[in-house]
Amino acid sequence: MTAQVQSQSSYDVIVVGSGAGAMTSALFAADQGLSVLIVEKSNQYGGTSAISGGGIWIPNNHYFKAKGGHDSPELSMQYLKAATGEHGDEARLQAYLDNAAPMIKALTHTSRVRYAVAEKYPDYYPHLPGALPGGRTLDPELFDTSLLGDELANLRKPSPSTLLMGRIAWTARDAHTAMARSFGWQWLIFKLMARYKLDFKWRRKSKFDRRAALGSSLVASLRRSLMDRNVPLWLNTDFEELLVDDQRVTGIKVRSAGNLLTLKARRGVIFGSGGFEQNQALREQFLPQPTRASWSATPPGNNTGAALQAGLKAGAATALMDWAWWAPTIAVPGEEKPRGVFAERAFPGAIVVNSLGHRFVNEAAPYLEFVDAMYKDNLKTGGRSVPAWVIFDGHFRFHYAMGPLMPAQVAPDSRLRKEWLNTVYWKADSLEALAAQIGVDAQGLGDTVQKINHYAQTGEDLDFARGGNVFDRYYGDSNITPNPCLAPIRKGPFYAMRLDAGDIGTKGGLLTNQHAQVVRADGQPIAGLYAIGNCSASVMGTSYPGAGGTLGPAMTFGYIAAHHIARHAPVASAAKAEAAV
Template identity: 35%
Template sequence: MSAMHHASARRPEPVNDCDLLVVGSGAGGLSCAVTAAHLGLEVVVVEKEPVLGGTSAWSGGWLWIPRNPLARAAGIEESPQAARRYLQEELQEGFDPARVDMFLQQGPEMVEFFRRHTAVDFIDGNKIPDFHGRNPHAAGGGRSVCAAPFDGRELGADIALLRPPLDLISLWGMGIAGGADLGHFMNVTRSAASLWHVTRRVGRHWWDLLRHGRGMQLVNGNALVARLLKSALERQVRLYPDCPVQRLLTDEGRIVGARVKTVDGEREIRARRGVVLAAGGFPHDPERQRQLFAHVAGGDRHYSAAPPSNTGDGLRLGEAAGGRIGACAHASGAWAPVSRVRRKDGSVGAFPHLAERAKPGIIGVLRDGRRFANEADSYHDLMSALLAAVPPGEPVEAWLICDHRFQRRYGLGFSRPAPVPLFPYLGSGYLKRGATPAELARECGIDAGGLAATLEQYNRHAREGLDPAFGRGEVAYNRVNGDARQQPNPCVAPIEEGPFYGVKIVAGSLGTFAGLATDEFARVLDEGGTPLPGLYAVGNDMASIMAGRYPSGGITLGPAMTFGYVAAHDAAGVELGKLVDG
């Protein structure tokens, strides 16, 4: 339930003009809106959905911001060149010096501005390592921040504007934060302290459901959007849900507003300083998928965990105004393995497998029973490996395999760990079970001989904490997501206590990378590389500065909020660097 029982959010009076019009209400769009309003501009945000927050409200809420103020306050100092060199090696031919330098310079300024002047606050990620620890310029921590938890009651009736957490990864609609919070939920049957923590959290959540119709203990991306929303409302930003954009308005080559569809009919909103496209990319645009996703062009399906309404509106608006799409040589999507979950209402959702893959005692196998990747690597890397491993013409799918001990300890995908019973997942067909590996193989359609050989080889080394085939647990990112109690390797344990379980994973994503080509000020570029006057793109409507690579967690939200901050300065005609000092 997305609205409160006893109150409804304010609906601002329609306007015909403003200084800056923002299309989309994720972290990139709201970052731009809050910054611009703080700089004195009249700002309007239009959102096609009845709720605000986009993919950001479903996200983990992490931002990759090297040399951020929280890390520096903790004594983590690194040279300005360290992260730049990491990106140079990671992005290779896709490295764009002007945009990367703007991001690295303004990211810490953006964090400091929001902490000092708005309701947005962060917790540090000083122990969160970059994805690719073999890169000599990777950091073992200090380059990430996450939205601080937020009490939704501070929004009052305006909580009705906020998109609820993704149901598939929340517990009865309650978000669970990574780190200690998640650890308590995983240890609820093993620790009195964890049981007390979970009891308090769940009890408060059910009380909130009774009083407000939704959870109020906001964490992760839901807390980030709530904090941005509170900051926007405090600055009189006008927020219009249920307001899709029909087309952009131009005047002598300049973008001067948009024609929108409201509950009362169509109208034009003029924008003196320009329009910012922040509509969330194209994860659910089948035509763009066929153009830019090789597996879709080859006839396979793609299942994104982003909101279904993210259908490429911003990219189409930008192209129609003369902008061009910036290609990503490596990958056009932020790949992630997902499993398909049928909800009670008959709809099918995509569950993103982000947490359990690094835990000890799980492997991923193809139809022939062979492993294809280090399962503890990042979601993007695992999905990239799967896309490369599946022969052309075959469906992009694999199976995550574990034993009973693992499933009851950590859960497997959407199937929760103990004490949650297994029968709903088995009954729906989501979770497959076999008393022996051969029986599980038959249930899953996996080659039984191949799976037996894989398990025999894997288990022989796993009993010693080793994985010579793929090196699980050899880099810091693997280990931080493993289980520290499993020694000598937090990511490796044998799979041998029946019954055995499997869940099918298919090609999916958390969002998209390809988007409108922009310069370092987030200005949309035409075919000749010239900025289109009055048009900006941020978030996933902007071609990712990571050029289709995924070097660390938070490389979507970090640049989204940073370039929202930068675009607001450019639209307001205010020099960067002045705002934090003022």
């Protein structure tokens, strides 16, 4: 590290952070002939992207067209305007739609990144005009991590919940086939396990699959692509402050191995360093209460808001500061972060209640709306919905997963860790006894279960219309009729698991324009400063239009920033760069 700094401390572009958006911006900047440095505070690269699903929401993409799918810029804009409403900025939305499809096409042609269209993954708001029942979400293909060489050791490890049996890679398309128990799901799992078991040479090195999937695949393929271009990525390099001269950002100061280093950026600095969800003080200042950094499904110690605070110091405007990319989470003892609960809420035979024993939301709703409903009901009931409780019976436990609990037909209670009982899950022979254990009103829970059992018979949820749209049914059990998301709760023992008001990152941050430039309150850009991903205010406003609605914009605005810097950003003079030090 020291030798590197002594030999070169000035670059055209410096990127802060190493998630998908950050690495995409670095890759495209390098392809424009610019010298690029990536700095990452952690000892691992990949950030939250590496532990995510890796999907990207790309309207009008060429993968879907190649499959005969029909989308258009007009249809996509109609949907985005309806989804973002008053929080939508038409110039930024247009920039996203104009560049998202070209970005992924260029990335596919010039890098090792490979995607496939998730044809059946619907937009999250199927009731809105312009929504599609599939085709806009792209799912990463598997990537052979042996191509990373020594850099594999520095890749942030995927969350156990994203791996089959905690160690086997599978795509989101594979996971959907298995979780929905679609035709051929058992044969699919057998093939995945056989592929892993027969890779004897690799399993002598590691218990984890040679292949990476989901966010791990995306990050690994981006890192390999940057290695192909000899773009340096410095780990354990903590961003501290911006260098500003005559209202222009000219570089950054970082701390590495206890030393404060000055790095100059001749053309621009790109923040791609995540939000502020791991900073408890900032959470308490901006987010709804109660709030805990320990509820977040993002890596602890990262995403502490350093870019936000530096941008504010430089005069940046902000937006959406009271929003996050909400997702309910379950804490598991011994794991560094809680697990997000994304798909399991749609499985038939599980309900979510507050401490009154009442349902308050369609359990199969998108995860952002789910936690938003938790907070709204918490306010309405005087603190009865944070945390909430997911309730299910022995039949559900046998057939379906929930958080860290694999189906009992694979992992019965006798094989679960002893410390999980009464910490991860609660269990009783009756609903009344279960309610007493978790502090939920027994009468309220009994009435709710009686009602849901009736809905399971009729196939219609009269309270929240669960299973009433194509998104809900995506993760429902295709073998269950008349509603794949509804089943009775009758067979003991009965189970409960605590759901916290978690997130996969904050949604608010530095306000940017259509070029990804950070702007002041008057809308004028701060010269030389760009922000993408969760350190910037989301182009999606308070909405989450589809799976990949976080990474898709992060990568697209990284693409936009790189090209804007190459074409429009003036080069800071050597004299000014020196003066800023």
